Amino acid sequence: MSYFLSFCKSHRGLVFTQFQMLRSQGQLCDVSLVVDGHEFPAHKSLLACSSDYFRAMFKEYTKESKAAVVHLNVISVTGLENILDFIYTSWLSLSMYSLEDTLEAACYLQVMDAILLCSQFLINNCDLENCCFAANIATKFYLLDAIVSTEKYIINNLWILLQEDREEMELLELNMKSMMTLVKSDDIPKVHEKSLLNLILKWLQYDRTRLLNAKFLFENVRFGLLPLDTLRQLYTQSEVPLTASIKNLIIKALNYHSCPTKQPILQEKYSTLRNQKEWIVLVGGDANGELVENVLGFDVYNHKWRMVTNLKQKVQLHCICVIGNFLYVLGGETPENISEHTKEIALCVTNVVYRYDPRFDQWIQVASMLEKRAQFSCCVVDNYIYSMGGRGIEQAILSSVEVYDVSRNTWTKSKDLPYKVHGQASTVHKNLIYISGGKFTGQVNSSKDVYSFNKLEGQWKKQAPMTIARFGHQMATVNDDIFTFLGIYEPFSDIEKYDPLHNQWTRLRPMSFDRFCYGLVVVEQTVLMLGGKKWQDAQEVPTQNIVGYDAENDCWEEICSLAFPFSGLRCAVLKMSDAIQPEEREYISCPQIKLC
Known part of the structure; x- marks a missing residue:
């Protein structure tokens, strides 16, 4: 007796289509997810297949497995709606406006495929208008590929961002991790060290709680590339407190400038050009x-x-x-x-x-x-x-x-x-x-x-x-x-x-x-x-x-x-x-x- 194994390409998509139709008509739905008073009917079996969070929630020994209504208090309406649409259709609606809500829901519900789509969306749509926001979102949700991509974009385009007042305001809202990556970079094109220092000072003063991180940022400033008058102004300013170690670096740079003929044998990281x-x-x-x-x-x-x-x-x-x-x-x-x-x-x-x-x-x-x-x-x-x-x-x-x-x-x-x-x-x-x-x-x-x-x-x-x-x-x-x-x-x-x-x-x-x-x-x-x-x-x-x-x-x-x-x-x-x-x-x- 002969046996044949046949495969129907359309069946998988048809099942998803039918599930979506059942959801839209409220048929065979065995749970309602409630967020901020908004109710979303759904099927436990499909939720459990798509989300590790729901799989754990609907196990036999949990009370949610027998509940007809489940309240989710840490997810926004927009985020849950987008993730449910993705679970039922494989399509995820994304925009910079709704991305944070969507990612929050995807991470909380552990819908990994949706997280990957959000990360790729950040990488593909990063531009001068939103690069700092994109880096902040990538860092908040620890999207490694997106973090690398958005930070690299900011570094390569910093010289443009610094020319625009509006864009500079966005730079001031950049997260600490990305700012540190920026300041540590050896490859920042077309940006003077003085411009980078001015950005650091403005960034620290934009949110005074950041002053705790001042030491880590200043340790990566290349003081030997700063003019004498800039070094003196930095040393005497009072808006941003300087630690003793940072003041020592500034004094070292001042001494570097005071011995111009010796400079070739005094070279180190603090006098090395970026993007050289x-x-x-x-x-x-x-x-x-x-x-x-x-x-x-x-x-x-x-x-x-x-x-x-x-x-x-x-x-x-x-x-x-x-x-x-x-x-x-x-x-x-x-x-x-x-x-x-x-x-x-x-x-x-x-x-x-x-x-x-x-x-x-x-x-x-x-x-x-x-x-x-x-x-x-x-x-x-x-x-x-x-x-x-x-x-x-x-x-x-x-x-x-x-x-x-x-x-x-x-x-x-x-x-x-x-x-x-x-x-x-x-x-x-x-x-x-x-x-x-x-x-x-x-x-x-x-x-x-x-x-x-x-x-x-x-x-x-x-x-x-x-x-x-x-x-x-x-x-x-x-x-x-x-x-x-x-x-x-x-x-x-x-x-x-x-x-x-x-x-x-x-x-x-x-x-x-x-x-x-x-x-x-x-x-x-x-x-x-x-x-x-x-x-x-x-x-x-x-x-x-x-x-x-x-x-x-x-x-x-x-x-x-x-x-x-x-x-x-x-x-x-x-x-x-x-x-x-x-x-x-x-x-x-x-x-x-x-x-x-």
């Missing part, structure tokens, strides 16, 4: 024969440009470095007026050092180098800046080395190079400085020599020479290897890799993009070359493309193009926020985009 992203900054050099004053930023991930700042003085043949996310611009050649009568301009070698702070978009001049230098090299070891060799006054070639102590804002002499040299390149590998190539005094040809310097030993040590003599080239450290790239007057495009462990050089695949006077920077194990010049028909021709070198696979790929020919620049990676300068910053997409 890595940008490649392009500093100095020339475009179309004119020295460039603007410092540009390039977002290598999104291929966008931004204007960062202006140099304090135009410069070329300079060096740059970064300590504690502060940019230093050292030496080089700058234009100076050498004749008041003819207004004649000449390029003069300088020893001036400027430092840029992306937190406040500010430049300061720090201690000048002991010697004026151009076409030199610099490195950072243990937060000390080493300036080496180069060309000084009246074209004199230098062998001197000097060290900048950030904590003291002073330059001191270090062990001289083994020879006078300019146009050399340098890099750091495991706290050892490596220099290569360049030209010696009186020599026309470039050098292959390589030296290393150990700070602890204070001596220069000769290493295996490069296979190619180079001048005006660049070096980069990637993982455990050191690479040398193209220089000036090189009739080839070969690059080399140096293994410090075995003191050995390896010639790598030539690159197809010949160039010199380019910018170079390392971003996540990829070496980027930006702009520069190349030789074509015995002439220097500017290049605009940005190319990337994959050190692991020894291959090159074009990424995109600069907006204009740019050469003689120096590049570094700087972390910046989009809240540094007031709104409306123009971003420019790159042409010829390719992914490296």
Whole structure:
């Protein structure tokens, strides 16, 4: 004998439809639920199947199991009506106006599917008009997914909410948990720390009972990002009481501002930008024969440009470095007026050092180098800046080395190079400085020599020479290897890799993009070359493309193009926020985009 199991898709829906019809006609209803004098006839069996609360209520040993009327005193009429409709039809009527009542009923009656629908409704309908209300509802009923989603929405759109007085009033009604999440966030776009502090102060004063939470909020304020006058006003104000620990944080920030030259080595969470992203900054050099004053930023991930700042003085043949996310611009050649009568301009070698702070978009001049230098090299070891060799006054070639102590804002002499040299390149590998190539005094040809310097030993040590003599080239450290790239007057495009462990050089695949006077920077194990010049028909021709070198696979790929020919620049990676300068910053997409 054969048996078959058949399934009817429509039967389940038909049963629900019939139950709803019976309820609307009052037939076979064996219980009436009463809320605030409103009576709702229902069927115990269906209620028990849909709600853990009713299943427990209608068990055989309870008095409600035999009662014809059950009073529910903690549920609103609207909430119960919506949940009963859902139990009988699977449809839940939702709006921001009735959501709290519906959720209250769903949670009390333990109708889990309805709670999930309410949570998803909050996530899908969160906008500028209701995001704070949505976060409050999600927190009140502990809807985890909705809490995460609404708080993320508020954080991402806080800069808009703070521009609207009406929206700010909604922010003042935000619950404590969400406010804490907001203040602790590392990723708040387009909002100054001062604006965030003002919101905290208003939020605390909006409901004085919140003052008990002031300490927890202030502990997450980044006081190092606040201007001096704001810190002083906060310390002396009386509207919001400050604990001793918070006052100590403010005093620490005041001390931070009082020692501007030490700031790079005083970095911690309280002076770290929120929503900071890595940008490649392009500093100095020339475009179309004119020295460039603007410092540009390039977002290598999104291929966008931004204007960062202006140099304090135009410069070329300079060096740059970064300590504690502060940019230093050292030496080089700058234009100076050498004749008041003819207004004649000449390029003069300088020893001036400027430092840029992306937190406040500010430049300061720090201690000048002991010697004026151009076409030199610099490195950072243990937060000390080493300036080496180069060309000084009246074209004199230098062998001197000097060290900048950030904590003291002073330059001191270090062990001289083994020879006078300019146009050399340098890099750091495991706290050892490596220099290569360049030209010696009186020599026309470039050098292959390589030296290393150990700070602890204070001596220069000769290493295996490069296979190619180079001048005006660049070096980069990637993982455990050191690479040398193209220089000036090189009739080839070969690059080399140096293994410090075995003191050995390896010639790598030539690159197809010949160039010199380019910018170079390392971003996540990829070496980027930006702009520069190349030789074509015995002439220097500017290049605009940005190319990337994959050190692991020894291959090159074009990424995109600069907006204009740019050469003689120096590049570094700087972390910046989009809240540094007031709104409306123009971003420019790159042409010829390719992914490296």
